[in-house]
Amino acid sequence: MVKFLFGIALFLCTPFSAQSVANSSSEVYDDLLRLQNNTTVMYLAAHPDDENTKIISWLTHEKHVDAVYLSLNRGGGGQNLIGTEKGALLGLLRTQELLEARKVDQGRQWFTRAMDFGFSKTANETFGFWDKQKVLSDVVWAIRKNRPEIIITRFDPNSNGQTHGHHTASAILAMEAFDLAGDKNAFPEQLKYVKIWQPKRLFFNTSWWFYGSKENFDKADKKDLISINVGNYYPLLGISNNEISSKSRSKHACQGFGMALERGNDLEYLKLLKGDPPKTNDIFDGINLKSEYKPLQNQIDKTVADYNFKNPELSLNNLLQLYDLLQKDNPKDLKLEAVKDLILKSQGIYFEWTTKNTFGTLNEEIPTIIEIANRSGKNLKFSFDDASTKEISAGEDFKENQKYKITNEKISNPYYLKKLPKDNLYVVENQEDIGLPEISTAINKKITIDFGSTKIDFNVPLQQKTTNPSIGERYEPFYTVPAFVANFEQENYIFNAKAKEITIELQNFSGNSKAKVSLKSDKDWKISPSQNVNFKEIGEKKKLIFTVEPLSKNTTSNLEAVVESNGKTYNQSLNVVDYPHIKRQIWIKNAQVKIQNLDLKIPDVKIAYIKGSGDEIPSSLRAIGLPVKELDIKTWNPSLLKNYDVLILGIRSYNVNSEMAVINKDIWKFVENGGLIVNQYQTNRGLLTDEIAPLQLKLGGNRISEEDAKLKMLVSNHPVFNTPNKISEQDFDNWIQERGLYFADSWDKKFVPLLEGNDAGESPKQGILLVAKYGKGTYVYTGLSFFRELPAGVPGAYKLFMNILALGNTKK
Ligand SMILES: [Zn+2]
Known part of the structure; x- marks a missing residue:
């Protein structure tokens, strides 16, 4: 069979x-x-970027077998080095980066329904967020569906506490699923769709990293390990395996994994965890390929x-x-x-069906071009969905302009984002969809080629094609969107008792020129009346400003944009993830945001900001009425700081800007003269200079990943906890994802540590929030995750951040 x-x-x-x-x-x-x-081999780990592309590429190019990477999640909980996408949008970006990586290394990509909720220290903590049985069922499903002879884990099932909890969890799930996939009593509901499947071997892809150092690994006894040389050169393709795998790995741009190509012999090691040991150094020994x-x-x-x-x-x-x-x-x-x-x-036969348009909507008629290049040596007959036929002679490039009317009512949306995730799992209703990286929403044209005795159908997706004189042609998916979409500028709006103007951007994709737009919330809010809008053309955008005023104190509500046109109501927003290295992605979701009225005292300070790898701190501060000037350090000049009280350093600014080493002396001077620097977290690895503060400060990898871990105020009468906002224990409630990361390990005695805390079972950490007087000014280092908490509208984090900024008031 x-x-x-x-x-x-x-x-x-x-x-x-x-x-x-x-x-x-x-x-x-x-x-x-x-x-x-x-034959199929499954590589199994937790995140986008965990996969060993050297092994995947070796499997597909050297062994010429099918390789599938099963990643437990899509990586929405991590940091983004190229933009501001977080959560589901970051997951969309990373899914596409994985698909681009697989195009290079020729593997395939799969996922479970698990959502990346951020860092966890142990597998137990991980299974506290994910329903273990559901994720295990998805791993068993992936094995039954893909039928791998061999499974290779990236992580050691016995590594609890030594690596990210998701990592250990992935190996534990692999061990359990290996035993269950072939058992008809395990997850029997799946057997309506698949047969049971027993993989033959389970390996752990170990490396020096698991031994603490390269020296330890060199010395280690490797008699139980199978070694694979993944440095093979493929003359057929003119490239070596590690060159392919480096190119694949470089697709993980939002994690900063762009790398130089590697060449030469390179050994990978596999340790058998389950199944019969191979008798030779061949992982496939005794397996019929x-x-x-x-x-x-x-x-x-x-x-x-x-x-x-x-x-x-x-x-x-x-x-x-x-x-x-x-x-x-x-x-x-x-x-x-x-x-x-x-x-x-x-046969050198080439199809494409393209349009210049980016988006279309139901009943819209769009211009398209069909191209069929018959570069085979014979005349061929092609037939189309409408039963028309066309004979295209050898060497002919047939092109035809065609109008296409969109009759598909379905909005293009990622299949796993159609419903809101529940309990940290994506909601996928159709069992057969579970595991797929994506399901195409493309409109397809069926083209049949008549090869005489055999006729073969091909589905050609409608794509957007644009040509730019400086970059050449670019292809993107073509998406069907609602007739009207309304986007807010932020996900959360923080109010401080006063009325505020909220801008929404309305975009029209229909032929209807008139629409009525309103914002809706509950009785705690007063909102300016609905507005009528006239559009001249399809795709046109208009900005509308509404006034929203809180009517009661300390209140949180939803605010929804509603568009009425031609008797129909629309309440969705269009969210686009667009980078040159991936296929453009969209997510259509409710045009709904959170509005909160906080009792917040805001200091009177002028703020400058130097961007790191991207955070939304400037827009979060602007949202409460604090102006922030983003400085361009490429054209640095010390006088840029002259008019400011506070300089905020964006997350990872010392990891991504080589200029920081040069401008340090100017920003230290700024503190000496009375300014305040707020250094948000930097990662201890990959600092572009060792000097990240005017005083001795050494970072470590410590973090608190439990977002509800208790934080103790060490100096309760310090201004940070008192002015202008009084901070109490409740202000550490409802934080999201984590407390903080990359805390300081050691510091000059001029620094005063203000907070102490730790994850369950760990020793207390104090490098969380450090404040030092320096000259006439103040220097602050904090690993607290303000970059997550402020955009999410966490009230206590706002109050604490205001108090930190207030330390910059000394200049006045
Ligand atoms: Zn990982």
């Missing part, structure tokens, strides 16, 4: 887009070699043997026979899609 694999997952991305196609004769041959094997369905395997082997490098087109008959065999045997198999792809590549 041919293995029942993959469903349609792999080819939900757009296989025919011009930029992703590797079509050379040797690349087609390499694809054929991968077709020859019928081929299909047990003989006619199919024979036909694949024949196609490989007959392959003509100078003229790949001659493979057509072999490939058509393969296609027919797969049609009869199992139309859903991955190999069927691979064979269709090989037919196009070997």
